[in-house]
Amino acid sequence: MKRNMLISVAGLALATALLVSASVWVSADRQVVWGHTEGITQDEIMEKLHQLTTADFLKDFDQAMEDIQNGKGDPELGICWAQVCIERASEFSDDEIINRIEEAMDDAYLRQWWVEMFYQKYPQEDHNHPRLLKLLQDEHVDPSFKTSLIHFVGFRTPEEMEVLRMLTQDADKNLRFRAMNRLNEINQKAAVDMAKKTVAAYHSKGDMEQLPEAIDILVQQMQTDASREEKDEIIALCNELLDSDLESAKKDSLVYDMQMLSDLEALRMVVQHPKVDNIMKKGMIDNNYYLLEEVLLNGPTPQDVEFTVTCMELLPIKDLYMPLKTAIEAMPQTRNASGNNWQILLQNMQEEGVDAKTWLKEDWHR
Structure with a gap:
């Protein structure tokens, strides 16, 4: 088979996922089994695939994947089929795609493939389906699948939004985190209200289960609209949690949230906190250097200068x-x-400092 065509990155990546699930790779020069492809280019192969009816293409696609899984086909030809499948996604009915999602529930790669076909059909992420909603509500469905699915489907109707809110309370932390962020993308006010209730529950009952996700949502909102008092409250809360026995991954998430807040007092809290390691402190200084520059250029106090010295001892930056x-x-x-x-x-x-990430300052001033 001639190789004079570059397959798109998306086609190659998704096809690779399919082929990895098969765990079978054969010699690139092995003769294929689906028609006479010897001596023709990938362009010509895909042109033939486009000429098939939708029904015939899906049947042949299924046969091609089955043969590859059984070691009977050439993976290079499979890449052609994968690319055409992407290009023809809009031709497949919702039920055809969902049938294949359900049939592949035990195969994470194939399952993800057909979820992404749904996205290819609805790239605006504004469409859902009763059968997909049912999967999202099924407690026996793998949470990792739900985490992926909510990224690609829409939530517009009251019923769909209720399912999304339900997922923000799920026991699986990754699913819960993704659901909260998806809710924030769709209805920030609803997400912020829910996050505030979670913070209130922590203060009244000490419930920390969903607190990191709530803080993440609140910090995202504060990036565009927050009073000094609100920022100080969230900084104090993170300071308290960093002192707690919260698992390290969640503490790292809190430091990241403080970094995203783009606030000098947040930077000061993290750098001076005894339970934050130097690697995390250096990362925050690196990404928030412009806060130090701003204060040094605008009437700094002795405390501001001394704090900047502390930061530069951890991570010298040439621009400062x-x-x-x-x-x-x-x-x-x-x-x-x-x-x-x-x-x-x-x-x-001056001599050994790192270069400042000046583009971060530009983003901050926008």
Whole structure:
């Protein structure tokens, strides 16, 4: 088979998923079993596939995948079928796609393939189906499948929204997190109201089960609209949780939320927190450097300068060399912030510091 055509990245990735599920790879020069393809290009093969009726194509697609799974076919030809399947997704009825999803429930790769075919048919993520809603409500269905499915289907009607709200309370944390974020994408007010109730339940009952997800939603909302008081409350809550016995992955999520808040007091809390490791602190400094630059250039207090020194000892940043040097020279009392080594610190920033992620500052100012 000639190889003078580049298969699209999407087609290759999805086809690879199918072929991995088969766990069978055969020699690339092996003669295929579906028609006479020897000596013709992939373009020509796919042209023939496009000429099949929808019903015949689906039958032949199923046969091709079955043969590949049984080691009887050439995976390279399978890639052609996969690409055409993507291109013809709009021709398949909802029931045809959902039938294949249900038939492949025990095969994560094939199941995901047909879920993505549903997305190919409805790329605006604005369509759902009663049978898919039923799967989302079935307690015996794998939560990882539900987590994937809610990313590709729409939630518009009251019934659909109720199912989504139900999933925000699921026992599986990954599904719960994705459902909360999907709700936030569709109806931010509803998501924020639910998150506030979760925070209130923590304060009154000590219930931490869904707290990290709630904080994530609230921080997303605060990026565009929040008072100083609201920010201080969420920072104090995260500070308290970082001191708790919360599992490490959830603590990392809280640090990420503080980073996304883009707030100097959030940065100060994380950097000064004894239970946050230096790797996480460095990451936050790296991604929030512009907060330090902003304060150094606009009448910094001695405490601001000393805090910046602490940050630069953890992660020297070249772009902050001149603002920090100017501030230290203007405030001799701050020179002890780094012991007697403030000049060495500045030299290290200038010579060995990392480059600032300036595009983050541009995003912050938008």
